[in-house]
Amino acid sequence: MTYYIIISLILGLLALFFAFLFTRGVEKHYDWSRTVPRMVWPGMLLGSICLIWSAYHGCIMLEGELSRFHIWVKLLVPITVVLSYFFLDYLTARALGGFMILAANFLLHESFAQATFARGFYAVVCLLLGTAGLFLVGTPWRLRQALELAGQRPRLRYTLGIFFVVCAASLIIQPFFRSVL
Numbered sequence: 739m740t741y742y743i744i745i746s747l748i749l750g751l752l753a754l755f756f757a758f759l760f761t762r763g764v765e766k767h768y769d770w771s772r773t774v775p776r777m778v779w780p781g782m783l784l785g786s787i788c789l790i791w792s793a794y795h796g797c798i799m800l801e802g803e804l805s806r807f808h809i810w811v812k813l814l815v816p817i818t819v820v821l822s823y824f825f826l827d828y829l830t831a832r833a834l835g836g837f838m839i840l841a842a843n844f845l846l847h848e849s850f851a852q853a854t855f856a857r858g859f860y861a862v863v864c865l866l867l868g869t870a871g872l873f874l875v876g877t878p879w880r881l882r883q884a885l886e887l888a889g890q891r892p893r894l895r896y897t898l899g900i901f902f903v904v905c906a907a908s909l910i911i912q913p914f915f916r917s918v919l
Contacts, residue, residue, distance in 0.1 A: 742848040743913045749841045749867065750909030752834070757902035764889035771889075774830060775881045781829025785822060788836040789815045828878035835874025842868030845909075855915035863908045 763771035793815045797808045822829065842864040849857045849864070874881055888895040 739852060742845070742852055745841050746845055746909045746913045749838070749845065750906045752837070753867065753902045753906035753909060757899045757906060759885065760888045760902065761895055761899035764885055764895060768889055771885050772882055775828050775878060775885075777830040778823070781831070781833040782819065782823060783833075784837055785829060785833035786815075786819050788833060788840060789818055791840050792836075828881075831874050831878035831881045834881075835871040835876075835878065838867050838871025839875065842871065849913075852913070853917040854912055855917045856912060857917065860908055860912050863905045867905060 759771055759774065763774075793811050796811050800807050800811065826832065845864045846861055846868075848854075849860045854860050884898075888898060
């Protein structure tokens with residue numbers, strides 16, 4: 739239950755960050771908001787956490803005779819962190835997408851296991867953010883393009899801001915309420 743609330747709060751704060759980035763960020767701090775997807779050190783930090791989380795789940799799937807590969811999975815995490823520093827661009831966008839995917843997967847399961855109130859809406863929010871995370875991992879430059887487009891079109895800017903605020907409210911508030919059924 740504690741991990742469920744913590745991860746939901748973190749993903750909710752991330753949604754609030756996206757709401758800020760798409761509204762005030764592109765309006766008041768346009769140059770800074772365009773550099774966020776390409777920042778290296780925030781991406782390295784969050785990406786390392788995501789890689790450790792993924793390696794944990796990868797080791798769980800390797801059971802029985804395949805458990806001998808656990809050491810290789812654990813050794814690949816620091817190697818991948820170092821190689822991503824040198825060979826990947828848009829590290830922060832990719833890391834944010836990876837975190838959104840991992841968190842959405844975890845939160846979908848836990849929302850039904852913990853009998854969260856209005857878990858259907860919560861599940862839709864998680865699926866939308868997880869799908870957005872898939873796009874961030876696959877095409878991270880789209881975040882920068884979306885920020886540039888939001889800077890040019892105020893209607894899109896506020897639509898995305900409202901969307902992310904609704905997602906953040908759901909992720910921050912709903913885990914504290916359980917269904918009575």
